[in-house]
Amino acid sequence: MSSRPDFGPKPRLGYSDSRIERAAELRVDASAIEAFARGKDAGAYVIGGDWIVMKKGSPINEPLFSMSEAQALSPATEMIFLGLLDGKPRFGHGVEPQTADALKSRGELHVTDLRSIAVQGLVAPDHLPPIAEAKAVLHWHARHRFCPNCGAATALVCGGWKRDCAQCKTEHFPRTDPVVIMLTSDGERCLLGRSPRFVPTMWSCLAGFVEPGESMEDAVHRETREEAGITCGRVVYFASQPWPFPTSLMIGCHAEAVTHEIVVDREELEDARWFSKDEIGTMLMRRHPQGLTTPPPVAIAHHIIRAWVDDEVRFD
């Protein structure tokens, strides 16, 4: 008889399930985007590097500003057309990081980083995907003001979804960096690791960037072998999550362990070890005797781990 605890309803994955219709066909129409920006229904998220500017509220903050409110805070470094929400235009209004930092002194505003906003639930959940979209694209613009091909200045076009180089005519598109994040298991146990960057009690899935010329499955095999010395067999896809820190796409997987002896790469990880389903259950419930935890529900790692404990993983 299983005495598995009831983990309650599955929480929503952060930054995902965007309600924005990106309306990519409109991006080439500069006059239409300008008309959208002048419309009374238009709204903008004000972002400076890692800082998200919000109107202070209780219990949650309001991150959406009217276009004139956003402009009054600071002229935009870049303006991104994010798309339409129920027909209403939404924009990313980029400001310099130091400008956003200076806005922290304004009593009517709350300025903080997106991780804190997501983990602490500081805005309505539907705002997280468009903020993630705007933050990632604005980050890309801030680092592509000059052409990597010839060094000339580039110009924002297509509502912020392209930069053109007038000198060498190269077109530059915003990039997304794929990362595999995987839970390797041998049936009864799963492998978790600790990065030195984690809070002291947290253990999570192993993860790493997919390299050029590498499949998702190859990356899962390589990263698990490199970081923990474990050889994986079959790999199954679970779900993905945009991760705008700065521009990643997390590709969640489950992998089947075919070896069991862990050899930790101490350059990458502080530690790695096997966990039983019972122990993971206590971590998910925040009842672990040593206070060990899994990542919060905003992160895909939480969902990957929970699916395994819930016996939802099938390799055949």
Ligand SMILES: [Zn+2]
């Ligand atoms: Zn160029």
